[in-house]
Amino acid sequence: MGVVDYTLAKRALLRQFRRGLLSKGDICDAHPELLRAARYLGAEAKHACPVCKQHDLRLLAYVYADALKANSGRAFKVPEAMALAAGQAGGACYVVEVCTSCSWNHLTEAFMARTAV
Ligand SMILES: [Zn+2]
Numbered sequence: 040m041g042v043v044d045y046t047l048a049k050r051a052l053l054r055q056f057r058r059g060l061l062s063k064g065d066i067c068d069a070h071p072e073l074l075r076a077a078r079y080l081g082a083e084a085k086h087a088c089p090v091c092k093q094h095d096l097r098l099l100a101y102v103y104a105d106a107l108k109a110n111s112g113r114a115f116k117v118p119e120a121m122a123l124a125a126g127q128a129g130g131a132c133y134v135v136e137v138c139t140s141c142s143w144n145h146l147t148e149a150f151m152a153r154t155a156v
Contacts, residue, residue: 040125040132040150049145053089066090069142076114077137088138095140098147104130125152 055061067090069077081097088096100120103111104127115123117134124132130152137144 040121040152043149043151045146045148049089049147052145056090063090063141067138067142067144069137069144073114073135073137073144074139074142077139080114080116081137081139082117084136088141088143090143091138091141093138093140096136096138096143098134098136101133101135102130103133104128104152106130121150124150127152 052061052066056063056066077097077099081099083094084096084098086096087094098117099114100117101112101114102120102124104124105111106127107113107123107130110123120132120134124130132150133146134148134150135144136147
């Protein structure tokens with residue numbers, strides 16, 4: 040699958056926060072639904088939350104593909120989401136990190152299934 044890494048965008052956002060250009064409320068704005076999904080489906084991230092430094096950072100993924108119909112746009116555990124997206128033409132899997140402590144959330148990586156030419 041093709042991969043897009045969002046580390047640079049994430050670092051830029053965190054830099055703005057540390058410089059006081061963004062408030063904690065601006066960047067720690069996870070929707071209650073996202074926090075719930077993170078608690079139930081999220082795998083513990085290897086690193087601590089970049090904002091509050093707590094080890095409550097979870098990784099989960101959203102899958103988008105036309106053929107998935109109702110399941111398109113649903114949250115999944117990362118390995119499940121990857122397998123699902125890889126099996127769909129035009130499928131995409133977006134991995135998100137969510138802190139269940141301070142509500143920080145950011146896209147970390149996107150995987151795009153390669154479509155047959
Ligand atoms: Zn946090």
